Amino acid sequence: MLSVQTDTRLSIFEGLQVEELWTASRQLGFPSALWRLPHKNEIQLLISIQEGIRKCQPELEKLSPGFVMSNFHWDTNEEVLFLEGDIILTFSEESNIQDIQHNVGEEHPDVALLVSLANEIAKQDHEVANSDAIAIPDLPDLDSRARFQRTVELAVSAIRQNQFKKVVLSRTKDLPYCEKFQPAKAFCKLAKVYPHAFVSLVNLPDRNEMWLGASPEALVRQDSSGTFRTMSLAGTQNARSEAGELIPKFDIRWGEKEIEEQALVSRYIVECFKKIRLREYTETGPKTVLAGNLYHLRTDFEVDTVALNFPELASVMLKLLHPTSAVCGVPKLPSLQFLTEIEGYDRSFYSGFLGPAQVGGDTNLFVNLRTVRFKEGKATFFAGAGITEESIPEREWEETEMKCDTLLKVIAQEF
Numbered sequence: 488m489l490s491v492q493t494d495t496r497l498s499i500f501e502g503l504q505v506e507e508l509w510t511a512s513r514q515l516g517f518p519s520a521l522w523r524l525p526h527k528n529e530i531q532l533l534i535s536i537q538e539g540i541r542k543c544q545p546e547l548e549k550l551s552p553g554f555v556m557s558n559f560h561w562d563t564n565e566e567v568l569f570l571e572g573d574i575i576l577t578f579s580e581e582s583n584i585q586d587i588q589h590n591v592g593e594e595h596p597d598v599a600l601l602v603s604l605a606n607e608i609a610k611q612d613h614e615v616a617n618s619d620a621i622a623i624p625d626l627p628d629l630d631s632r633a634r635f636q637r638t639v640e641l642a643v644s645a646i647r648q649n650q651f652k653k654v655v656l657s658r659t660k661d662l663p664y665c666e667k668f669q670p671a672k673a674f675c676k677l678a679k680v681y682p683h684a685f686v687s688l689v690n691l692p693d694r695n696e697m698w699l700g701a702s703p704e705a706l707v708r709q710d711s712s713g714t715f716r717t718m719s720l721a722g723t724q725n726a727r728s729e730a731g732e733l734i735p736k737f738d739i740r741w742g743e744k745e746i747e748e749q750a751l752v753s754r755y756i757v758e759c760f761k762k763i764r765l766r767e768y769t770e771t772g773p774k775t776v777l778a779g780n781l782y783h784l785r786t787d788f789e790v791d792t793v794a795l796n797f798p799e800l801a802s803v804m805l806k807l808l809h810p811t812s813a814v815c816g817v818p819k820l821p822s823l824q825f826l827t828e829i830e831g832y833d834r835s836f837y838s839g840f841l842g843p844a845q846v847g848g849d850t851n852l853f854v855n856l857r858t859v860r861f862k863e864g865k866a867t868f869f870a871g872a873g874i875t876e877e878s879i880p881e882r883e884w885e886e887t888e889m890k891c892d893t894l895l896k897v898i899a900q901e902f
């Protein structure tokens with residue numbers, strides 16, 4: 488598909504801010520995605536004007552610029568959601584438009600409508616606050632706590648009976664949110680607070696859902712120079728002391744449980760490379776990394792796909808890797824079966840994958856973690872924890888609470 492770049496000074500988008508365009512696009516019912524890659528300043532906004540949400544095979548190197556999103560339960564022959572990049576705007580940190588790519592000309596009536604609505608919104612009162620938009624309950628949710636801890640006990644006993652070695656069990660936390668809540672504002676706040684994360688906000692109008700997240704975990708990345716990257720991420724510790732201060736990285740000590748939990752994920756990735764007889768990869772780590780309010784253990788893997796003449800590596804690895812043992816378990820099939828039966832809810836897009844494909848020649852898919860779904864006045868936070876033989880149910884519950892807090896503490900605060 489033809490992609491045209493516009494001189495931003497001559498564009499009808501000139502002067503518009505990311506939040507105005509996001510809100511206008513949402514009001515007009517256009518599927519859209521907003522994201523900020525880890526350690527980057529630019530924010531990108533993709534709007535699908537013409538076709539709504541499509542489905543496609545994730546043959547990543549063959550896709551036109553767009554945004555991919557998949558459920559956790561994804562069979563490798565199944566298609567994934569694809570938001571076509573009819574317009575892709577790049578904003579600087581100060582929210583100025585730096586670059587515009589589009590398949591749809593600026594003379595298209597829907598583009599004109601979008602811009603005129605965004606201009607209207609820009610003129611409106613900016614004082615609408617996000618404060619108190621999400622109500623945080625004072626009381627712990629004892630029912631779901633007891634239920635989750637029971638699933639952990641059952642997992643530990645299944646592990647002791649050698650049904651599997653590790654399983655990642657997850658849960659949700661539902662909170663009401665009101666009309667005042669502005670997701671694009673929450674996105675900008677998360678992007679500022681979590682420079683290490685892949686921060687994203689996706690609007691899926693046909694489901695009447697929005698997904699906001701700050702993921703610490705890359706699944707497959709392949710840039711235009713042909714470097715492929717993935718990582719194993721597991722093991723969790725609070726990064727803040729009781730006084731709320733950041734604990735220095737060098738003070739963090741990992742127990743055997745976490746070291747083994749993360750090593751299982753690394754081994755799983757190496758097994759995937761072995762399946763395709765790929766030996767030329769570099770492996771760095773494990774090292775302690777900060778992810779929002781938490782520390783994790785991470786090992787990075789890198790492959791030069793040009794040297795190996797393997798341009799489709801990202802697509803091949805996506806099918807092999809998902810679901811990794813950071814979100815499912817080891818071995819994959821019995822742990823998947825166990826969690827599907829025991830969790831008692833549908834993970835939907837949580838612990839699936841999402842991200843831009845072929846935008847500027849780069850593909851960056853992340854595991855959909857530290858995420859919240861907004862639907863019909865209910866904000867549903869999702870979090871999981873890796874369960875091994877040594878797991879203590881209460882601690883695993885606390886870990887899922889801390890993971891929910893990664894988003895909750897930031898977006899429920901006053902703006």
Ligand SMILES: C=C(O[C@H]1C=CC=C(C(=O)O)[C@@H]1O)C(=O)O
Binds near residue numbers: 657704812813
């Ligand atoms: C499953 C989640 O995190 C994964 C990634 C990092 C650490 C994890 C852990 O320590 O259990 C999980 O494997 C989640 O955030 O919901």
